[in-house]
Amino acid sequence: MKKMVITGVNGFIGRHAKEYFEKEYEITGLDLAANYCGDRQPGDTMTYYQCNMSQESAEMATIFTGVQPDVILHCAGSANVGASVVNPMADLDGNLHSLYQLLLALKSFEKRPQIIFFSSAGVYGNPKRLPVRETDETAPMSPYGLHKHMGEELCEYYNRIYGYHIRCIRVFSVYGNGLRKQLLWDIYQKYQNTGRIELFGTGEETRDFIHVSDIVRAIELILAYDGPENVINVANGEEVSIRELAEIYAGKLGADADVVSFNGMVKEGDPRNWRADISLLKKLGYEKHMALSDGIEAYVEWAREQE
Template sequence: MRALVTGGLGFIGSHVIEALLAEGIDVVAVDNLSTGSRKNEIDGATYRIEDLADTPDEILLDSDYVFHLAALPRIQPSFSEPVEHEEVNVVLTIRLLQRVMQSKRLKKLVFSSSSAVYGNPEQTPTPEDARIAPLSPYALQKYAAEQYCLLLGERFDLPVIALRYFNPYGPRSFNANNPYNAYSSVVGIFTNQKKSGSPLTITGDGLQERDFIDVRDVARANLAAARSPLTNRVYNVGTGSPISILELARRLDHPIEHVGPRLGEARITHADISRITAELDWRPAISIDEGVAELCAE
C-alpha cells in the first residue's frame, strides 16, 4: 500500500504520516515549504520538496490513498491576498482531483477541511448539515474546495471524504514563523509562552470557546476515513467538549495579558461528532488536559 500526503511537512501532515507508517504503509510526501518545515520530517517517509503541480502524474496514479492537506491556512492574510489563497486552496484542489481521476488504484482521497466553514454557528453542538456562513476568505475557500471534492467525486465516481477539523493542537503545532496559520493553535502558543516566561496573550475577552482536538486523534480520523467503504461524505473532527480560551489560560496557571480581538474568527466552535462516531467508529481518545500536560512537559 502506498499513500501520498500533500502538505506533508505541515503540523497535521507530519502526524498523518506517522500514523500511516505505523500501519506499514509506504508514504510519499509533497511540500513546497510555504508553510511546512523540514523539522517535521518523519523517518521512513519519502519527501519531495516541490509544488504539487510539479509532482509527476505517475506518483499520484501509483497511490492507493491521497491525503490532501496542502493549503495556505492563513486566516488574516486571506483577506488581503484572496486571489493567492484561492489559487492554492481551491484551484490546486480541483487540479488534483482532475489528475487522480485517471487512477485505477485509488481507494480514497481524504480532504482536510475546516470547521471555519460554519462561521458563528446557529446550532451548538454543530452538525455537518448546519448552515454554512464563512467569516473569512480562507473559510470560504475550504468550503468551496470540499464541495468540489464531493461534486466531482459523485460525477466521476471518485472515492472522497472531507474532514472538517475543529481546533487541532499538539506536538509540532506551534510555529513562530507563521503566527496567522489556522493550525497554529492557541494551545501551542500558550504553552510556548509559558515555557519562555512570557504572559499568556488572550485575544479579546477570552470567553470565546474552542473545541480543541489533539492532532493524533485527527490523524486517526484520517486513517478511519481512508479505510471506510463510505464515500462522498463530510465529517466533523472534534471532541464535542469546548472550553473557553480564558479557562484554558487559567488551567495553565500563568500570568495573563489581554490583547485586541481578531476579525474573521468564530465566537464558538463545538462539534457534533455523532456522525463520525456512528459511521467511521472514530471517537477522540486524548482530552485537552492530557494533551496540554504533555506539551508543557516537553
Template sequence: MKNSVTIKNVIIVGVRGFIGSHLKTYLENKGYNVYGADVIVDYVAKNYFLIDTTNDGFESVFKEQAFDLCVNCSGAASVPDSIRNPRRDYHLNTSNVFGLLNAIRDKQPNCRFINLSSAAVYGNPTSLPVAEEAIPKPLSPYGYHKYMSETICREFYEQFGLATCSLRVFSAYGEGLTKQIFWDLYQKSKAKLKVELFGSGNETRDFIYVLDLVRLIELIAMHGKFHGEAVNAASGIETSIRSAAETFFSYYPHPPQIKFTQTERQGDPSRWVADISKIKENYNYSPEFTLEEGLRRYYQWVQQKEKQ
C-alpha cells in the first residue's frame, strides 16, 4: 500500500443514516475524533452540526473546527423515488455535493473529501465484472445524479486542487438498514407465507456488508490518491437475487415461499458484479464477511428490532 496520511479529525455528513452511523462507530473505536452533521435535530449530541435544509448550511460546519477528512454519507438512495421526484434526488445527491465542496474550498481547502457514489452509474454493464474504466450508462435519475456528483468531485480537484475521491458503492447491507431487498423480504414475510419479488430471480447483485464498507472507507482515506478518481466499493462476488433471498430465509424456522413476478422494475439493472482488483492491489482490501455471515447478523438484528 502507499504511504498513509495522518488523519485525526473526521466529519461525517449524513451521520444519522445507515452507512454514516456505522462509519461513526467504526472510526470512534479506532481512536479518531469523529464529528457528525445531519438534518435531524439533536440538542444534546456532542460534536454534532445541524444542517439547515432550507439553506445548504455547510459553511457553518467548516467555519470553526478543522477537519482532516470529510465523508459524505448523505443523500437519497432510492431508484423508484428518484423517478417519482427527480428534483429532490438531484438536490440531495448532486447539488449538496457541490455545496459541501464549495464550503471546503472556502474554509478548509486541505480537508480530504470522500463522496459515496453508487454502482448505479454503470447501468447495465456491457461486460462483467465491471471496472472503473467502464463508460457510465445510468438507467435512472438516481444513477445520473450520482454520476454528476462524481463529476463535481473531479471538477473541484482539477480546478481548485481539492483532494477528492468517489466510492461507487454496490449493494451495501447490514444492521440498521430499513429499506431495500432484505428489509423488504423481512417486512413481507411477517404477514405472508408467500413473498413476491420483482424480476425472475436470476438478476444479480454484488453485496457488500457494511462493516467491510466502512473498513474500506478508512483504507481509502489513508492511502487513496484523491485525484478526483472513482473507486469500486464491493465484494467482487456475483449473487443472484433468488440465492440472496433463499440465504436470508434460511435463518427462518419456517421460511416463506418466494415467487418472482417476472416483471422488471424501471431503473433496475439485470446483472452487477464489480471488478475489485484496484482496491485489492492499492489498499490490500478483501471482504472479511461472507453474505451468509452478514445475513445471519442482519436476521438477528431484525428479530431484536421486532421485540423492541
C-alpha cells in the first residue's frame, strides 16, 4: 500500500483528506495538537505525530525517513485573512516557515514524493479579468495571500533546483461540514444569536465556492496527472454573490431572505470578485458533485448537531 503524509491533519481539509484517502493509502498525520482531533473508526491505523512544523525540520526528517512517503499533502497553515492582517508574523510562521522546514527535511532524500502545497486564490488579489487563469498576474491584497504566493515561489525553486515534485493548488472558497470559521460558520452563529444575518460588504462581492468533498476528489485527479503544469486552480468556475449565498442559507435555516443585510464596510484584504478558469482541472476529469444549495443544507444540519 502506498504511503501518504498529511500535515495539518487536524484541520478542516486535513481531516477530510484523511477520511477520503485512508482506503488507498497508509496515512501518517502531523499536527500541532498532542492527539488527533478527528473521529477514529474501528480499524483506523493512522500513525499520528505532534510536530511544530515551523521549527522542527530535523524531527520531520526523522519521521519521513521512517515513513518513506509516496505522497505528502501539505494542508498545515493558517487560512484566516483577517488574522494575517492583525498578526502577519504569525501567518508567515504558519504558512511559509512550515513549508520551508518541510522542504528542508526532504532535501537529502533520494526518493522524491509527490507533494501538494495548498495555496490559495488569495494570491490573485482583485483579478483584472474573470475567469482568472493560472497564468494571470498575481497581486495579493493581504499578508495571507502574500505568504501563499511566497510559498509557491519556494516550491518552484525546489522543483527547479532540487528536482522536487510539488504541485501548488490554488484553492478558492472551500466550505463544508466541520468548518468552524469563515463565512458559513459566521452566518450560522449570527442567525442563532440575533435572528438576523448582517454581513460585511454590499452583498455584490462574488466568490467561487467549492465543497470540501469536491476538493479531495480534485486532489486525487491531480495526483494521477503527469503533465507539466505545477499550478492548478481548484474551484467550480462559478461566480456566486455573497447575497445569493446568504439568501440560500437563510432559506435552509427556515428564514426569509429579508433577514439578510449588509453593512457596506469592506474588510482589509478581502477581494471583490472571484471566478476561476478551471480548464486545466476539467482536462484532468474534474466534475462538480456537490451543488451549492445541497452543500449549504448539509452544513446547516451539521451545525445544528454541534449545539
